[in-house]
Amino acid sequence: GALVYQYPRRTICKSGTSMRMECQAVGFQATSVAWYRQSPQKTFELIALSTVNSAIKYEQNFTQEKFPISHPNLSFSSMTVLNAYLEDRGLYLCGARDWTNYAEQFFGPGTRLTVL
Amino acid sequence: GDSVIQMQGQVTLSENDFLFINCTYSTTGYPTLFWYVQYSGEGPQLLLQVTTANNKGSSRGFEATYDKGTTSFHLQKTSVQEIDSAVYYCAMRQAGTGGYKVVFGSGTRLLVSP
Numbered sequence: 136g137a138l139v140y141q142y143p144r145r146t147i148c149k150s151g152t153s154m155r156m157e158c159q160a161v162g163f164q165a166t167s168v169a170w171y172r173q174s175p176q177k178t179f180e181l182i183a184l185s186t187v188n189s190a191i192k193y194e195q196n197f198t199q200e201k202f203p204i205s206h207p208n209l210s211f212s213s214m215t216v217l218n219a220y221l222e223d224r225g226l227y228l229c230g231a232r233d234w235t236n237y238a239e240q241f242f243g244p245g246t247r248l249t250v251l
Numbered sequence: 252g253d254s255v256i257q258m259q260g261q262v263t264l265s266e267n268d269f270l271f272i273n274c275t276y277s278t279t280g281y282p283t284l285f286w287y288v289q290y291s292g293e294g295p296q297l298l299l300q301v302t303t304a305n306n307k308g309s310s311r312g313f314e315a316t317y318d319k320g321t322t323s324f325h326l327q328k329t330s331v332q333e334i335d336s337a338v339y340y341c342a343m344r345q346a347g348t349g350g351y352k353v354v355f356g357s358g359t360r361l362l363v364s365p
Binding site: 226 | 294297300352355358
C-alpha cells in the first residue's frame with residue numbers, strides 16, 4: 136500500500152536556529168509533495184507545493200528563504216525551517232501524491248516542532 | 252476566495268447518539284470534497300471523499316453528500332462510538348497546473364462519552 140513517513144516525529148529547537156524535516160513516500164511515486172503547517176488551535180495551512188521537474192510554488196506568507204524545500208526524486212522531500220521562532224511551532228505535514236495517475240494525496244503523521 | 256467553513260468547534264455526544272457536523276464550501280468550478288479525521292498526536296487520515304456533485308461518500312458508518320446546490324458536505328453518522336472521538340476536518344481539493352492543493356476547514360472536535 137501507499138504510505139508516507141516523516142522524520143523526526145517530534146523535535147525541539149532553540150529560537151533562532153534551524154530545523155530540517157524529511158518526508159518519505161513508499162509504495163507510489165511522489166510526483167507532487169505539499170507541505171502544510173498546523174499551528175496550535177488552527178487548521179492546516181499550505182506552505183508550498185513541489186512538483187518534480189517544476190518550480191516549487193510557495194503560498195502567500197511563506198517564502199523559500201524561510202522554508203527551503205528539496206524534492207530530488209520521486210520518493211523523498213525535505214523542508215527546513217530557517218531561523219525558527221515561537222510562531223513557527225506546530226505540526227508540519229507532508230502530503231504526497233502521484234498526479235500522473237490521478238491518485239489522491241496521502242499524508243504523513245507530521246513532524247511536531249517546538250521552539251524554545 | 253476559496254474556503255471551507257465548519258461552524259462547530261466542538262460536538263459532545265454520548266455513545267449511540269446521531270452525529271451531524273456542518274460543512275460548507277466556497278469556490279468556483281467543481282471541487283473534490285473530503286472528510287479527514289485526526290486522532291491525537293497523528294496526521295490527518297482520509298475518511299471519505301466525493302468527486303461528483305450530488306453523490307454520497309461513506310466509510311466506517313460515516314456519510315456525506317456533495318450538495319452542489321447548497322455548497323455543503325455535511326458529515327453524518329447514525330450511532331457514534333467512543334472510538335470516534337477525534338477532530339474532523341472538511342476539505343476541498345483545488346487542482347492547479349501540475350499541482351494539488353487541499354483547503355481545510357477549521358476542524359470540529361468530536362467528544363463521545365461512554
